[in-house]
């Protein structure tokens with residue numbers, strides 16, 4: 001019953017443009033928390049696209065890819081500043097002018113957080129590759145307009161800025177967490193997506209005289225990014241011991257504590273939190289800074305894309321096992337742990353009431369994270385965890401009308417300002433269900449996700 005209801009929600013969420021399906025709205029709630037939930041968000045469309053592709057309905061995905069590529073041209077000059085053509089919109093909607101339908105894009109200038117959606121173009125690349133893998137239609141990506149688009153994305157994302165590491169430097173809230181949350185700098189989720197984008201570029205960008213230099217940069221960056229994240233983001237008992245005894249204020253090249261992290265910055269929660277066999281990738285790294293918070297999407301994507309080593313992937317899933325109550329609780333999966341509270345919340349979020357402790361982006365539980373969780377559990381042979389998470393979600397999300405997020409330390413309360421009928425809550429459930437119960441659809445998913453050339 002829940003599966004049928006999830007499909008009904010997905011089908012009703014489809015947006016048509018000039019009679020062709022082109023995307024899905026973020027939520028079908030009659031009184032959404034914000035008006036733009038009636039738009040198609042690029043990141044929210046990812047699980048929709050995966051469902052459509054598993055079901056052999058590729059047309060809507062193709063239309064979406066084409067539409068978003070075209071929408072890049074709508075960028076407005078903001079405060080006299082013209083942004084690069086590689087930036088893709090956060091969301092878009094269908095408007096009507098003189099009886100003629102138009103697509104209108106938002107590059108973050110209208111959304112509440114007013115942030116640049118750095119993840120959009122990277123998710124677009126991900127969907128493009130998934131589409132090509134499943135349909136066997138290589139021609140779309142090979143077309144001149146798509147090739148130009150991939151080039152422009154890479155030119156923007158590989159552009160030299162002020163980084164001192166191979167990781168990508170971004171402003172606060174540039175991804176799923178799209179409000180101020182102290183996630184500026186080098187957040188893990190962006191590094192995982194960047195890694196995936198570079199791998200896809202190697203597959204989809206055709207080698208020509210015009211792309212030679214770019215492809216060389218891609219290959220180099222891919223290697224350096226992978227080693228850097230695997231070494232410096234990794235936290236387990238041994239690593240914590242090292243940081244705990246770090247010397248600081250070291251000058252020169254041959255030093256251990258390259259970011260000059262003061263051991264005094266290790267937060268209290270981590271004392272005794274990691275058992276033997278558990279580990280994870282830190283949320284963020286920068287000068288004098290390790291963000292020790294656990295961010296689930298970044299860690300799960302690192303497992304799915306092979307950015308984490310096999311051992312690291314196993315240890316991350318072991319952490320879920322040993323800290324199940326805190327990281328999953330009553331609704332899979334918590335977006336980050338722990339929440340920032342009190343003065344920390346005031347300073348980090350600018351006293352954002354939607355992001356109070358254990359709510360929304362600040363330690364809320366998001367059922368849309370069910371799909372990467374189940375996929376990561378399968379990749380690491382943890383069927384038990386995948387099944388347990390699905391059963392937990394299944395016991396509530398349909399009865400609760402597909403909420404966007406849950407609140408509380410264990411995620412037991414429906415989010416205070418959560419929408420109902422949230423599309424990516426339903427699509428994440430459909431994916432998880434197929435992965436565990438439909439072998440032929442699971443095989444298609446694996447082809448899109450785990451098989452690289």
Ligand code: GLC
Pocket residue numbers: 026037041043044175176177178
């Ligand atoms: C919120 C979420 C964002 C999502 C959007 C639409 O802004 O933070 O990740 O894309 O809602 O669901």
